[in-house]
Amino acid sequence: MPDVPFGFSSGEDPEHEKHGKKDPDSGSGASDPLGAFGLSGDFGMGDLGQIFTQLGQMFSSAGSVATGGKASGPVNYELARRVASSSIGFVAPIPASMTKAIADAVHLAETWLDGATALPAGTSKAVGWSPTDWVDNTLQTWKRLCDPMAEQIATVWASSLPDEAKSMAGPLLAMMSQMGGMAFGSQLGQALGRLSREVLTSTDIGLPLGPKGIAAILPDALESFAAGLEQPRSEILTFLAAREAAHHRLFGHVPWLSSQLLGAVEAYARGMKIDMSGIEELARDFNPASLSDPAAIESLLGQGVFEPKATPEQQQALERLETLLALIEGWVQVVVTAALGDRIPGTAALSETLRRRRASGGPAEQTFATLVGLELRPRKLREAAALWERLTEAAGVDARDAVWQHPDLLPGAEDLDEPAGFIDRIIGGDTSGIDEAIAKLEEGPGADEPGGGAGDN
Known part of the structure; x- marks a missing residue:
């Protein structure tokens, strides 16, 4: 795995080791006492106050949870939202003129995309988002x-306790669960705060994060992206609008795509195995009285006992997710180039700038790798785009886009390396993949396992 994923701590910050001075927000749980809560050293005292306020609420509510109250869940998302908003700070309202420019750019892009893809428009509204808007609209x-x-x-802690301790640990387990929710919430909040200042659109990392049909562009990030580029701002805006609209065509008119994409992330998480030895040792030596000592709590959260172990199931989920994301990105690149290439001379240069942005592991890729444990390999992006381009030349736009009718028709990871055989199958009208899927469905429930398609062919 390229990075220690969301929710895990090794006592050191992998981003600090990996990116050095490139990531000024990185901190170390070993050298920074706030690192135990997932907070960097430049975190303000007001934000630290939020953490201790949450701690007080945690202790006061632990008893009610033990007597039938409702737990807050594995991640404290309210804390995540507050931490993200605090790190973003003041954001000026988006001017009406910019909102209109975004709407006009999306409308123009949709018109041009009509001639480049068989999939109809997927946007119902175009908006400009501030970083805070992005957090609010993607948090779900x-x-x-x-x-x-x-x-x-959250469950491995309780399962690691000795049987005789479980009967006495009701309030303690509730507090530990809330402590974990706070730690995850603060880590997620920091990551979303950073990511919200870097993403260009609602679909910038290839996932359908925002509401369906809402094309969103972030003007502040657009300005940062455009700095130093030779293309006019209007061309850059139209280019980003076309990419956003193309993503929404896929997500809006390929009904299985969003569930397959998010389902692959869920399968990755379910496939994670935890090294229980460290947890068992911690549980055996744990002293509940130490919960009254804030320093002991920080030490507890920073010991890094939750170490991930790669499993075959997880590797399959990672391959499926990586391949599917590469296919989406490659299709978008080919379609946008076909729609804008003759109209906006800088399209190829802008596409290359985005490709290099990903190849160098920009903030979006770094944050996504930290949260999910996955980095998109640029080689896969290039090969996916090459496959779609060759398929378009050989079979036409309609045949190319018909591949999205069913996940079993999509090229797999091996097809990205050897696309000729896949293209021959499409030209020859080979639909064995979807025929087999229909046959399995007819056999009855349970015959067709979810999550197939990309990477499994």
Whole structure:
């Protein structure tokens, strides 16, 4: 795995080791006492106050949880939202003129895309988002992405306790669960705060994070992206609008795509195995009285006992997710180039700038790797785009886009390396993949396992 994923701590910050001075927000749980809560050293005292306020609420509510109250869940998303908003700081309202420019750019892009793809328009509204808007509008999807792994970590603590201790540990387990939710929430909040200042659109990392049909562009990030580029701002805006609109065509008119994409992330989390030896040792030596000592709590959260172990199931989920994301990105690149290439001379240069942005592991890729444990390999992005381009030349736009009708028709990871055989199958009208899928469905429930398609062919 390229990075220690969301929710895990090794006592050191892998981003600090990996990116050095490139990531000024990185901190170390070993040298920074706030690192135990997932907070960097430049975190303000006001934000630290939020943490201790949450701690007070945690202790006061532990008793009610033990007597039938409702637990807050594996991740404290309210804390995540507050931490993200605090790190973003003041954001000026988006001017009406910019909102209109975004709407006009999306409308123009949709018109041009009509001639480049068989999929109809997928946007119902175009908006400009501030970083805070991005957090608010994507947090619901992040819950789905983060909950499976956080839930697994939350359960291993209780399962590692000796049987005789479980009967006496009701309030303690409730507090530990809330402590874990706070730690995950603060880590997620920091990551979302950083990511919200870097993403260009709602689909910038290839996932359907925002509401369906809402094309969103972040003007502040657009300005940062455009700095130093030779293309006019209007061309850059139209280029980004076309990419956003193309993503929404896929997500809006390929009904299985969003569930397959997010389901692969969930399968990755479910496939994670925890090294129980460190947890068992911690549980055996744990002294409940230490919970009254804030320093002991920080030490507890920073010991890094939750170490991930790669499993075959997880590797399959990672391959499926990586391949599917590469296919989406490659298709978008080919379609946008076909729609804008003759109209905006800088399209190829802008596409290359985005490709290099990903190849160098920009903030979006780094944050996504930290949260999910996955980095997209640029080689896969290039090969996916090359496959779609060759398929378009050989079979036409309609045949190319018909591949998205069913996940079993999509090229797999091996097809990205050897696309000729896949293209021959499409030209020859080979639909064995979807025929087999229909046959399995007719056999009855349970015959067709979810999550197939990309990477499994």
